[in-house]
Amino acid sequence: MRSKLPAVVAVAVLLVLWQLASVSGLIPAYLLPSPVKVFQALYNDRALLAEHALVTLQEALYGLVLGVAIGFFFAVLMDAFEVLYRAVYPILILSQTIPTVAIAPLLVLWFGYEMLPKVILIILVTFFPVTVGLLDGFRSVDRDAVGLLRSMGAGRVRIFRYLKCPSAMPQFFSGLRIAAAYSVVGAVISEWLGGFAGLGVYMTRVKSAFAFDKMFAVIFLISAVSLALMAAVSLLERKCMPYRYLKDRKEDPK
């Protein structure tokens, strides 16, 4: 808890400064609402916001789960077949250079205003960090350990199951944490560009009404949802890799 104290204080100081700047009239309220106003808006609109947030969260989770599954599938195939790695890896990199805002409207055109185009967009942004993390993990496996398992008669499948896959978990979780953050942002962007419900839709509506306090309220909420999802990933990480969070670790003799 002590390690988090500086961050908590820093955020509190920022909020106080912001509040002072608004109240003193340094920044006009129509340009930047004070934090108190933002929290009021958040509270007043809570029922509506919760409804929209649920939609966004649902899209994010569907996209994330599918993205992770697809990412895993790609990583395993590319690790198993070198040719595939050489062929597909550049395409994967290329796919990440396409701006999300450019393809989101296309996806809407192709798949309509419902959930499908949103989930597809989230898959596109989340599978990549997972694939790259896993591939890195698979490839960084200790060659001596591979030799040892081979000497014990293990074939490729067992080497994957007992060595490569669990060894890649730390990199996998790094990728997953990034993917989790992307998933919420991806959902909001695709709702922004066409949809009937979700925080992105709410955002476009309050923007056209120039309700800046509500605008900031929804931004706060999106951040909170992203953080919550990332925290869930961290929790899962601790559950899956308890050995990385031990108090009585000995120095690794290497």
Added chain:
Amino acid sequence: METLEVRGVSVSFDGRKVLEDVSVTLRKGELVCLLGVSGGGKTTLFNVISGLLQPDAGQVLLDEEDITGKPGHISYMLQKDLLLPYRTIEDNVALPLLLRGVKKREARKQASALFEEFGLGGTEKLWPSQLSGGMRQRAALLRTYLFSQDVALLDEPFSALDTLTKSAIHRWYLDVMERIHLSTLFITHDMDEAVLLSDRIYLLTGQPGRITSEIVVEEPRPRRQDFNLSPEFLQYKRRIQEQLQNP
């Protein structure tokens, strides 16, 4: 009776000979050492014996069965313990059994039955990172033993340990080996360690590596406490040094 026999093994990498006509035997219950400088092809020979590397010529026989180029018969232990950080000690040690298709519960049972014997009692549920270097090596040895009960191949197993830990683990190893009737072939570049532990010492020298001589250490077992301070000990070391200098 020979447990392990290496017959006339030659290996070359990219046209460069690394090992030439190397023959080594290991009898039941014996502790035999391969002594040579680093980079002299010792580890290559171990890869051949464990079946990971197919030699250009020669054979590896385990109890008269030809296992050349066939992994899955003899495992080895390295200086790095290679305990998997994401498995508890018990599950690390039981790994060779799982790889052989033994059910998890049964594998754990077989493994934990030997924890006391190997001085690992109470560490079953711990993670590798919670153990000291010496304990980790013991766990690695138990894992090797659970894979093959007859022959242990050890590649500089103790060289990462500090002097005090090393001499304690030497005594422990000789003791445990006696009790479980293990035959050991081990690699070292440490002359003291070779003389202290071995029944016989092969000197592997030159480029490509050849067995240039075989030295029998006559000192009976169990070795006396101060063997490493005795004139005979020095005598052996002198002989090895002469052999290494004028092969």
